[in-house]
Amino acid sequence: xxxxxxxxxxxxxxxxxxxxxxxxxxxxxxxxxxxxxxxxxxxxxxxxxxxxxxxxxxxxxxxxxxxxxxxxxxxxxxxxxxxxxxxxxxxxxxxxxxxxxxxxxxxxxxxxxxxxxxxxxxxxxxxxxxxxxxxxxxxxxxxxxxxxxxxxxxxxxxxxxxxxxxxxxxxxxxxxxxxxxxxxxxxxxxxxxxxxxxxxxxxxxxxxxxxxxxxxxxxxxxxxxxxxxxxxxxxxxxxxxxxxxxxxxxxxxxxxxxxxxxxxxxxxxxxxxxxxxxxxxxxxxxxxxxxxxxxxxxxxxxxxxxxxxxxxxxxxxxxxxxxxxxxxxxxxxxxxxxxxxxxxxxxxxxxxxxxxxxxxxxxxxxxxxxxxxxxxxxxxxxxxxxxxxx
Amino acid sequence: xxxxxxxxxxxxxxxxxxxxxxxxxxxxxxxxxxxxxxxxxxxxxxxxxxxxxxxxxxxxxxxxxxxxxxxxxxxxxxxxxxxxxxxxxxxxxxxxxxxxxxxxxxxxxxxxxxxxxxxxxxxxxxxxxxxxxxxxxxxxxxxxxxxxxxxxxxxxxxxxxxxxxxxxxxxxxxxxxxxxxxxxxxxxxxxxxxxxxxxxxxxxxxxxxxxxxxxxxxxxxxxxxxxxxxxxxxxxxxxxxxxxxxxxxxxxxxxxxxxxxxxxxxxxxxxxxxxxxxxxxxxxxxxxxxxxxxxxxxxxxxxxxxxxxxxxxxxxxxxxxxxxxxxxxxxxxxxxxxxxxxxxxxxxxxxxxxxxxxxxxxxxxxxxxxxxxxxxxxxxxxxxxxxxxx
Numbered sequence: 001x002x003x004x005x006x007x008x009x010x011x012x013x014x015x016x017x018x019x020x021x022x023x024x025x026x027x028x029x030x031x032x033x034x035x036x037x038x039x040x041x042x043x044x045x046x047x048x049x050x051x052x053x054x055x056x057x058x059x060x061x062x063x064x065x066x067x068x069x070x071x072x073x074x075x076x077x078x079x080x081x082x083x084x085x086x087x088x089x090x091x092x093x094x095x096x097x098x099x100x101x102x103x104x105x106x107x108x109x110x111x112x113x114x115x116x117x118x119x120x121x122x123x124x125x126x127x128x129x130x131x132x133x134x135x136x137x138x139x140x141x142x143x144x145x146x147x148x149x150x151x152x153x154x155x156x157x158x159x160x161x162x163x164x165x166x167x168x169x170x171x172x173x174x175x176x177x178x179x180x181x182x183x184x185x186x187x188x189x190x191x192x193x194x195x196x197x198x199x200x201x202x203x204x205x206x207x208x209x210x211x212x213x214x215x216x217x218x219x220x221x222x223x224x225x226x227x228x229x230x231x232x233x234x235x236x237x238x239x240x241x242x243x244x245x246x247x248x249x250x251x252x253x254x255x256x257x258x259x260x261x262x263x264x265x266x267x268x269x270x271x272x273x274x275x276x277x278x279x280x281x282x283x284x285x286x287x288x289x290x291x292x293x294x295x296x297x298x299x300x301x302x303x304x305x306x307x308x309x310x311x312x313x314x315x316x317x318x319x320x321x322x323x324x325x326x327x328x329x330x331x332x333x334x335x336x337x338x339x340x341x342x343x344x345x346x347x348x349x350x351x352x353x354x355x356x357x358x359x360x361x362x363x364x365x366x367x368x369x370x371x372x373x374x375x376x377x378x379x380x381x382x383x384x385x386x387x388x389x390x
Numbered sequence: 391x392x393x394x395x396x397x398x399x400x401x402x403x404x405x406x407x408x409x410x411x412x413x414x415x416x417x418x419x420x421x422x423x424x425x426x427x428x429x430x431x432x433x434x435x436x437x438x439x440x441x442x443x444x445x446x447x448x449x450x451x452x453x454x455x456x457x458x459x460x461x462x463x464x465x466x467x468x469x470x471x472x473x474x475x476x477x478x479x480x481x482x483x484x485x486x487x488x489x490x491x492x493x494x495x496x497x498x499x500x501x502x503x504x505x506x507x508x509x510x511x512x513x514x515x516x517x518x519x520x521x522x523x524x525x526x527x528x529x530x531x532x533x534x535x536x537x538x539x540x541x542x543x544x545x546x547x548x549x550x551x552x553x554x555x556x557x558x559x560x561x562x563x564x565x566x567x568x569x570x571x572x573x574x575x576x577x578x579x580x581x582x583x584x585x586x587x588x589x590x591x592x593x594x595x596x597x598x599x600x601x602x603x604x605x606x607x608x609x610x611x612x613x614x615x616x617x618x619x620x621x622x623x624x625x626x627x628x629x630x631x632x633x634x635x636x637x638x639x640x641x642x643x644x645x646x647x648x649x650x651x652x653x654x655x656x657x658x659x660x661x662x663x664x665x666x667x668x669x670x671x672x673x674x675x676x677x678x679x680x681x682x683x684x685x686x687x688x689x690x691x692x693x694x695x696x697x698x699x700x701x702x703x704x705x706x707x708x709x710x711x712x713x714x715x716x717x718x719x720x721x722x723x724x725x726x727x728x729x730x731x732x733x734x735x736x737x738x739x740x741x742x743x744x745x746x747x748x749x750x751x752x753x754x755x756x757x758x759x760x761x762x763x764x765x766x767x768x769x770x771x772x773x774x775x776x777x778x779x780x
Contacts, residue, residue: 001570001635003405008398014652015393180391215616215636215643222608229604245391246605249652253605262404262639 001212004261010149011175014249016241018177019050019139022093023058025175029135030090034083036065036104037095042141045185047095051139063087065107068096071156071163071278071285072103074118080107084134091174094138097194098145098154101138105153105171108134122155122164130168138176142186143248144194144286146201146255148176156279161364163279178252180244188235192342193286195231198251199224200289204268205260207300207308207374213263220259221315226250228316228338235342269372270296273382276361283351290344291351294336295388300375301328308374348389358386391602394651400539401565404639406631408567409440409529412483413448415565419525420480424473426455426494427485432531435575441485441529453477455497458486461546461553461668461675462493464508470497474524481564484528487584488535488544491528495543495561498524512545512554520558528566532576533638534584534676536591536645538566546669551754553669568642570634578625582732583676585621588641589614590679594658595650597690597698597764603653610649611705616640618706618728625732659762660686663772666751673741680734681741684726685778690765691718698764738779748776 013021026033033055042048055062065080083089084107094104110117111134120126138148147153151171156163186194206220226246233243253259260266273296274288301309306324313319313331321327336346345351362383370376377385403411416423423445432438445452455470473479474497484494500507501524510516528538537543541561546553576584596610616636623633643649650656663686664678691699696714703709703721711717726736735741752773760766767775 001405001632001639003408004402006402006404012394012396014396015391018393212632214619214632215613215640218612218615219609222612223605225608226605242391242602242604245652249391250605253648258643262635 001262002264006257006261007169008149008172008256008258010173010256012149012178012252013175014178016179016181018179019047019182020054022051022139022177023054023056023060026055026060026091026093026137027058029174031059032061032063032088032090034063034065034080034087034089034092034107035095036068036080036092036100036107038066038068038070038100040066041185042095045141045182047139047141047182051093051095063089068100068103070099071282072099072106074106074155074157076103077106077110077117077155080104081110084111089134092134092136094136095141097140097142098147101136101140101145101147101173102153102155104136104138105147105151106155108136108171109153109168118155118157121166123162125166127166127168130170133170135174136171138173140176140178140248141182142190142194143183143244143251144197146251148173148178149252149256152255154275161279163275176252178248180241180248183244183248184239186238188238188343190284191235191238192344193284193290194251195227195235195247195286195342196290196293196339196344197286198227198247198254200270200286200293201255202227202259203293204271205263205266206312207267208263208265209305209374210264216259216261216263217311218315220254221312223250223254223259224316232341265373267372267374269374269377272365272371273385276365277348277353279364280357280361281351281353283353287344287351290339291346291348291389292385294332294339294346295385297332297335299381299385299388300372301332302375305374348386355390358383362386391652392654396647396651397559398539398562398646398648400563400646402539402568402642403565404568406569406571408569409437409572410444412441412529412567413444413446413450416445416450416481416483416527417448419564421449422451422453422478422480424453424455424470424477424479424482424497425485426458426470426482426490426497428456428458428460428490430456431575432485435531435572437485437529437531437572441483453479458490458493460489461672462489462496464496464545464547466493467496467500467507467545470494471500474501479524482524482526484526485531487530487532488537491526491530491535491537491563492543492545494526494528495537495541496545498526499543499558499561508545508547511556513552515556517556517558520560523560525564526561528563530566530568530638531572532580532584533573533634533641534587536641538563538568539642539646542645544665551669553665566642568638570631570638573634573638574629576628578628578733580674581625581628582734583674583680584641585617585625585637585676585732586680586683586729586734587676588617588637588644590660590676590683591645592617592649593683594661595653595656596702597657598653598655599695599764600654606649606651606653607701608705610644611702613640613644613649614706622731655763657762657764659764659767662755662761663775666755667738667743669754670747670751671741671743673743677734677741680729681736681738681779682775684722684729685775687722687725689771689775689778690762691722692765695764738776745780748773752776
């Protein structure tokens with residue numbers, strides 16, 4: 001096991017009615033809050049009114065930044081940071097899914113920053129230049145990205161066709177409120193995309209070439225089983241509380257760092273490849289991951305790493321077979337079947353992506369070097385996987 | 391899933407050489423540290439010198455409270471609290487296993503307390519009367535109790551033959567240093583007892599009559615598998631780093647609250663029964679648990695809860711069988727065999743306990759009411775289990 005410093009200070013208020021506590025929690029940070037949210041689903045669901053009422057009860061002044069995009073843009077970040085500085089905001093509360101939370105973290109970073117976070121942090125990855133940030137909290141309405149408990153933020157720049165990520169402990173939410181009932185209104189399509197996203201986060205941390213991390217790998221199998229158990233239930237019964245609760249809590253634990261602390265490596269190649277799809281075509285992140293993941297598995301599978309796929313097949317899918325390669329291939333097929341059962345397309349063509357930009361996307365996906373650890377993926381490898389997925 | 395507030399702020403520094411960072415971490419809390427430790431094994435292992443050097447380098451004044459007993463006594467708590475008040479201690483650092491950490495937490499509670507923590511907190515459980523405590527940190531030398539990441543403390547009172555527990559978030563260590571190399575010197579006997587203790591913590595939270603907690607139960611199975619994989623390796627090869635590291639990190643995650651948040655109930659009957667054994671006979675906690683656990687399983691197993699034992703048998707031991715009762719019984723036998731493979735006795739007689747005090751112990755084990763949730767255990771039930779174990 002590799003050395004690590006475990007540090008997950010985010011407080012989580014989980015369950016029915018917890019939103020009513022937002023005012024009391026927020027008050028610890030001051031009396032000026034910036035509410036960040038999307039295109040209005042939080043108003044339709046009634047969440048917005050509950051939050052505003054609780055904040056007002058605690059004597060908090062509310063400022064608003066609505067209309068955050070599903071792939072949040074750097075332009076929203078600049079606008080939010082400007083507002084924070086002008087109004088002297090004490091706490092940013094993101095209401096929504098990963099996009100809104102990621103955007104809020106970027107705003108929190110930019111608000112007190114001397115330079116341009118896009119260039120310095122997202123492009124050049126000079127993470128140690130960030131020495132302070134406004135506190136961020138979140139009220140989650142979509143189980144998927146795990147952003148509610150980690151310091152990660154993914155931002156898109158449509159001017160440069162780039163979608164880039166950072167991770168910084170200063171950007172971990174100080175508290176997050178997770179009420180599964182507010183995910184009942186997530187439709188089948190986005191429920192499916194969320195389920196794929198959670199599984200993909202687990203795959204990216206699970207499929208690694210090293211032998212260490214026994215405990216971590218078993219914990220991830222436990223989470224995969226949970227998603228496989230409850231994903232279809234939530235998909236078919238959008239207001240099943242137990243299913244929504246298990247998905248929501250799994251999404252947080254899957255990407256708060258816990259399952260990676262102590263592991264020697266992670267992969268993240270599939271996310272790297274997918275980010276280009278949504279940067280160029282603005283498709284739903286989870287759908288892109290669902291298309292690519294089984295092709296990635298087939299492409300990287302080898303005699304050297306087959307044992308990892310065998311563990312996955314046996315422990316997650318209860319598979320058996322004549323030999324390791326057979327079990328591994330069965331496990332990959334199971335993965336595709338599971339995604340298909342949730343209505344996730346299995347080709348890029350189905351989401352309107354043709355050959356025209358594959359080369360450019362493969363180029364950009366590998367601009368910082370090869371992707372992945374199970375197998376190093378260079379531009380030609382990424383292109384080959386994109387072509388398999390056509 | 392039940393509502394919960396997740397709050398695990400303990401920072402964990404895990405791995406080789408991390409002890410050298412104790413001075414830097416401690417300095418955040420002030421410059422007067424009370425070092426609490428046992429009968430000298432920390433001196434033999436060299437840990438003591440490393441800690442003292444690091445603290446001195448950071449300009450910290452060191453006060454000492456040695457000779458803490460394996461089942462820590464309330465008398466040590468009073469002595470430590472007195473020292474803290476007299477010297478103006480800023481931080482208590484426990485060096486050792488669960489006993490030393492539990493004792494340090496009790497000292498931290500007593501130091502600023504207006505009354506007697508034994509009577510008010512341990513006996514009467516008036517937990518809300520504790521409104522502040524000195525910060526506690528730990529340097530762990532035995533993987534077992536999980537005390538390094540939670541707010542639990544078990545203290546014995548040899549005057550009254552009582553061993554009682556409390557849990558309070560104010561007593562969670564502010565940081566804990568876990569270097570698996572410092573557990574290499576734990577002998578086979580105590581390694582085995584620690585392995586049983588970790589498994590028992592998982593059983594106490596896993597075996598519950600409710601149907602909810604799918605994710606939590608899968609996470610606990612992942613931890614059980616890890617203990618079953620690495621327990622025998624550490625037992626047979628005391629200095630196997632990977633085995634010690636997996637056991638150590640599992641012991642922390644198994645009892646920091648994570649796997650219980652969201653579950654409707656827990657059991658803890660076996661711990662309740664064992665506490666009397668060590669209160670009356672001062673035997674090793676993990677050994678007492680190892681003797682009692684399979685008898686407890688047999689006693690509580692019923693048609694109503696057999697599915698929980700089937701999950702355990704299938705998911706942890708890969709068992710199958712003609713019917714549920716067969717799988718359940720196989721799983722219980724596997725548990726006993728596993729303990730026996732680590733040299734854990736299977737009867738009370740083997741550790742010098744005869745019939746003479748069973749009635750008195752059963753009386754005391756149930757003095758606050760029935761134990762457990764899988765099956766409510768009244769005095770007669772506890773006595774029956776003790777007798778099975780003779």
